Amino acid sequence: GESVGLHLPTLSVQEGDNSIINCAYSNSASDYFIWYKQESGKGPQFIIDIRSNMDKRQGQRVTVLLNKTVKHLSLQIAATQPGDSAVYFCAAPDPSGGYNKLIFGAGTRLAVHP
């Protein structure tokens, strides 16, 4: 079946360093991707999205890169802060369903150390 998955379950970084979280997907027809942040006790929160007609999109301290050739996307967080500690999910709409019928990756836990 379709899958959207992550390479690493846990990422530990020092405060101030840059973080890179990776995600792979299997369906070459996927044309829209979203990164979510889930803090402890909260639901997933939208961070940034990217469409397949782009290979890079920047937000505030975050950048998403999309490589359609190898079906890979990454989330880069600049100057990581303790408040960035959370589980990060990549997601994409299920091709068989609507925009919000999402397929999620397993998640990567980001731990920021002082």
Add this chain to the structure above:
Amino acid sequence: EAGVTQFPSHSVIEKGQTVTLRCDPISGHDNLYWYRRVMGKEIKFLLHFVKESKQDESGMPNNRFLAERTGGTYSTLKVQPAELEDSGVYFCASSLQESTEAFFGQGTRLTVV
């Protein structure tokens, strides 16, 4: 404006019992979704309501799960009878339109013992 709220935040029940989870979407959001994350695995889609109608229930695991949205406002998800493998976190989300951003609630952590 209140976000998506879910009740209860935690529930511990015995195998074979019944549990009902509730979701109150953002006011005015016609689209309501249920997802769950079981055993630390991926968050998986369960179903999608448009107002009171089930638009897509392809992710419902079996007939022990029943979702309702009478009146097109809040939604309930009933598990009867609960099994051990139903343990996990159940998320609800809502969106104004089918093609606009969905906002997630904080989730209900269900533990079946």
